[in-house]
Structures are given as C-alpha cells and as structure tokens.
Amino acid sequence: MTFAPPTSDGPGAVRPPPSLDALLDRYRSVRGFSRTLCETLHPEDTVLQSMPDASPVRWHLAHTTWFFETFLLKPLPGYRSPHPAFETLFNSYYNTVGEQFPRAQRGLLSRPTLDEVMAYRSHVDSTLLEADLPANAASVLEIGVNHEQQHQELILTDIKHALSLNPLGPVFREPRASSTATARQARWISVAGGQCRIGHGGPGFAYDNESPRHRVWLDDFQIAGRLVTCEEYGAFIDDGGYRRPEFWLSAGWQAVQQGAWKAPLYWRRDDAAQAWSQFTLAGPRPVVGAEPVTHVSYFEADAYARWAGARLPTEAEWEVAFANEKVQGAFADQRIASRQAIHPGPATGADRQAYGEAWQWTSSAYSAYPGYRPPAGALGEYNGKFMCGSFVLRGASCATPSGHARATYRNFFAPDARWQFTGLRLARDGEPSA
Structure with missing residues (x-):
C-alpha cells in the first residue's frame, strides 16, 4: 500500500x-x-x-x-x-x-x-x-x-x-478573562468585478481541492467588513425568523421543523430573565451581542441573509475580497497559550475577521475546480470523493490551529451542520464606490 x-x-x-x-x-x-x-x-x-x-x-x-x-x-x-x-x-x-x-x-x-x-x-x-x-x-x-x-x-x-449535553455544564478550559469590547459598526467593502483568478498556485502548502488556479468572472459586488454579530442575529430571531418559511430554502425549512430549531446551536432562552445564554468551552455564559454568531448551519446563514436583504458571498467573491488580507487572528494554540477563550470575539479596529473567529459560509456548492484531477492512490480519497452535497466555507475559526489558514482554503460541510464554529458575513450586488 x-x-x-x-x-x-x-x-x-x-x-x-x-x-x-x-x-x-x-x-x-x-x-x-x-x-x-x-x-x-x-x-x-x-x-x-x-x-x-x-x-x-x-x-x-x-x-x-x-x-x-x-x-x-x-x-x-x-x-x-x-x-x-x-x-x-x-x-x-x-x-x-x-x-x-x-x-x-x-x-x-x-x-x-x-x-x-x-x-x-x-x-x-x-x-x-x-x-x-x-x-x-x-x-x-x-x-x-x-x-x-x-x-x-x-x-x-x-x-x-x-x-x-451534560447538565453539569462542564468546563473544558477556563479563560483568563472575557472580552468586553464592542463590535465595530458594520460597513461594506466595494470590490470591482472583472476577470479574476482564484485557487492555489503559489508557494506554501495547499490541499488538492484548492487547485488548479483558474479564471472566474465576477460582477461588481460588496462584502461586509465584519461578521454578523449575535445581536444582529438575535433581531432575526425576534422578528420570527425561525417561524417564517419565506426566508428559508425548502430543505432548510424542513431541517428547522425536524430539528425544532429556534436559535443557533448551544443558545438557550431564559424566559424569566428575557435573555439568551450559550454553552461554550468555558461552560455556560450569557450571549454577548457584539460577538460573531456561530454554530449556525448553511440554511440558517442563508435565511438570515435573505431576511437582512442581502446574500451570502460566493467562494470566489470571498477569496478575491480577502486575497491580500494578512493571515492573522487568535488561533487555537495561541488562545490556549495566552489563556484566552476559545470563542470568537468582537470586531475591533480595522479587523475584518477573515481568520481566527469563525468559518464563513459561502453560497458555493463544494465541487471540483475546472481541470481538477484527484491525485493517484489513497490521496485521491482525501477530498475529491466528497465533492457532492456540501457547501464551501472560507476563512478559519477560533478553534483552527495557527499555520493552518490561507485565502484559498476550501472547508466544506453539509448544509445542516451546526457543531462547527461556523458563522457568516453578508454580501450584495453593487458597483464599487468612487
């Protein structure tokens, strides 16, 4: 072998x-x-x-x-x-x-x-x-x-x-302190369209599914400068988002009904306090409105985007928008070494949250790039045979180890998956600003 x-x-x-x-x-x-x-x-x-x-x-x-x-x-x-x-x-x-x-x-x-x-x-x-x-x-x-x-x-x-699932609320690791920062105001990044190149083709490691580098055509678009927050997602919940089928894909609405979804995974409602809490790797804690929402499925991300009058970016749009973004963030090993919470934090300063907070759903189905050929031997089973029934996520999460993120990375999960640190950023059609 x-x-x-x-x-x-x-x-x-x-x-x-x-x-x-x-x-x-x-x-x-x-x-x-x-x-x-x-x-x-x-x-x-x-x-x-x-x-x-x-x-x-x-x-x-x-x-x-x-x-x-x-x-x-x-x-x-x-x-x-x-x-x-x-x-x-x-x-x-x-x-x-x-x-x-x-x-x-x-x-x-x-x-x-x-x-x-x-x-x-x-x-x-x-x-x-x-x-x-x-x-x-x-x-x-x-x-x-x-x-x-x-x-x-x-x-x-x-x-x-x-x-x-344990009623005792076990703690995996107790962080030194929780963030008290507030999220930066949402703004849009305008990106000029045209013929672009995506995919891995330079130095550094990449999986086979990130190649070959190829041309794509993009119309002008705008992409959010940070991730959607818990407060913003909470407004969707309060507006009956999980009870209004007009925002949902058919398969997504079926998942909502079968799973009795009412909020992101790990969110719990305290009706007496009129507040949400969530389970974290540091145990249960209140939902912080400024933090990025995570543990949402592709279906939930897509429904929220429709409710917000926007859409999810394609994976090509995401890569073009952040191709020159420095790969930096608080990754899992760094968080543990400095006793930070393994939990996404608010966007502050110029941080666009491309990496180190949450994987970001795109609207792109996970499939082969033009010209892709699975490698010979067992390596051909690593990625190629899963190119069916999943959607692509870009970026990297707070649970991703450092050195394991790049602009071309193609993560992928089934559209109903919620247990990963998966969040979203919005996109919309539009001409770039002058």
Whole structure:
C-alpha cells in the first residue's frame, strides 16, 4: 500500500514541500499540541461520541497516529505494527487501505484505553523520528501534519458538543478573562468585478481541492467588513425568523421543523430573565451581542441573509475580497497559550475577521475546480470523493490551529451542520464606490 504524493505538473500544482528536517520539527510541534488539547480532559471525556458526525477525542488521537503509521511507516522494509487490528479500527474512510469500523459506533469502543492510545502515539512518534525515511516522504509528512491540525479543530468542536449535553455544564478550559469590547459598526467593502483568478498556485502548502488556479468572472459586488454579530442575529430571531418559511430554502425549512430549531446551536432562552445564554468551552455564559454568531448551519446563514436583504458571498467573491488580507487572528494554540477563550470575539479596529473567529459560509456548492484531477492512490480519497452535497466555507475559526489558514482554503460541510464554529458575513450586488 502506497500513499501517492501530490503531482508536480499542471496549473496550480502543489510545490515541493519543505525539507524533511523542517517538517520533522513541525511534526513534533503539532503532535505535541494534540497532547496539550487533552491536558484538561479526563479519560471518561475522551470516549464520548455525542452524535454520528462527531468522534471521541481518543479516536482522533489514534486516527491521526494511524495516518502516519499507515502511509509512512508500514511501507518501510521490516516495519511491523504492534497493533494490526488498529488498521480497521482507526481507518476513517480510506477504501483503498481496507475496511473501516462504522463511524457512528466509534463511541461504543471501550478499548483500546486512552493510555494504550497514548502509548501507540509514542511508539509511532519515536519510530518515525528515528526512521530512515525515503525522499518522497516529505510530501506525505506535510499532508499528515496538516491532517492532524484538521483533527485538532475537530477535537475542540466534538468535545464541545459532547460536554454541552451534560447538565453539569462542564468546563473544558477556563479563560483568563472575557472580552468586553464592542463590535465595530458594520460597513461594506466595494470590490470591482472583472476577470479574476482564484485557487492555489503559489508557494506554501495547499490541499488538492484548492487547485488548479483558474479564471472566474465576477460582477461588481460588496462584502461586509465584519461578521454578523449575535445581536444582529438575535433581531432575526425576534422578528420570527425561525417561524417564517419565506426566508428559508425548502430543505432548510424542513431541517428547522425536524430539528425544532429556534436559535443557533448551544443558545438557550431564559424566559424569566428575557435573555439568551450559550454553552461554550468555558461552560455556560450569557450571549454577548457584539460577538460573531456561530454554530449556525448553511440554511440558517442563508435565511438570515435573505431576511437582512442581502446574500451570502460566493467562494470566489470571498477569496478575491480577502486575497491580500494578512493571515492573522487568535488561533487555537495561541488562545490556549495566552489563556484566552476559545470563542470568537468582537470586531475591533480595522479587523475584518477573515481568520481566527469563525468559518464563513459561502453560497458555493463544494465541487471540483475546472481541470481538477484527484491525485493517484489513497490521496485521491482525501477530498475529491466528497465533492457532492456540501457547501464551501472560507476563512478559519477560533478553534483552527495557527499555520493552518490561507485565502484559498476550501472547508466544506453539509448544509445542516451546526457543531462547527461556523458563522457568516453578508454580501450584495453593487458597483464599487468612487
């Protein structure tokens, strides 16, 4: 079984990875942060699977380790896995590799224990760092490091969902202090249309679904200079937004009815106090009006935009608008190191909130770019086979690790998904101002 590296030919192709030594240093750092994320968790916390879309923390820790073992260690001459059964237990969706344990049943596994998973991680780490890796290992290692960063965000969002179901209101991490800033007044950014180029085609890592770089035509448009706030979204709720079908796509209205949605996920109404609270990774707390609204589905984002007399941006509009925006924000590892809340904060100063607060829904269905070819081997299963039934999100959230955000990044989820830190910004048609 081999894991084919990215191809080097064709427009927008991924450039050669950094040196193996540099990648091994990054490997150590990223793997260490996964352990940091678990410092405040009890073993009982790590086995919870609160819904089929989420996975236990312990599974994430094992699966990311399985990735490195399967695609880097097992091809090496003489390597023998100490846990052959893990090949099925911790295979997520790679049919090329073999069978997988059912995703919805991951929370039924009491074994291996957390200690055994941590020992498995230590074994793979020490073996990989001492191994004589082949020259083409750098491409696979770089993908694996970025893959683990994706799962670090999932660790945060999945444990948040699991803890939110506990009446005790458990705290994942207590922040040093909460923000008291007020949100900057909303304003529109005018963008001139014309022929534009989007997609990855320069230096730096990118997934295959971000290529090839290609031309698109955009009409003049305007895009909001910050994310929609909780106060603004609350006005939609107060105006009967969840009771008025005229704002909703048909499938969205069906989701509202079936799920009895009345507000974003984690929002709870205290009728006596006439106020909303929400569950956070620091436990329950009041909804702060200046903060970006999060944990809304594509359906909710689209309905709000219609109610507001606007629309969601396309992914091409988002990328063109923020292509030159510096990738900066408070990312998950930085927030933990400085004891900030893993929770989005208000827009202040010139901050456009492109990164580090919430993933932003676009109106674009997740599909292949013109000229896209899935890579050969198991890598072709990483993104290409999911190009059906999802919508693209852009930016990065407060749960995203630093070094894992860029203007061309194409995140994607089903339109009814709400457990990620997903928010929205508005767009509208219009000529640029003079």
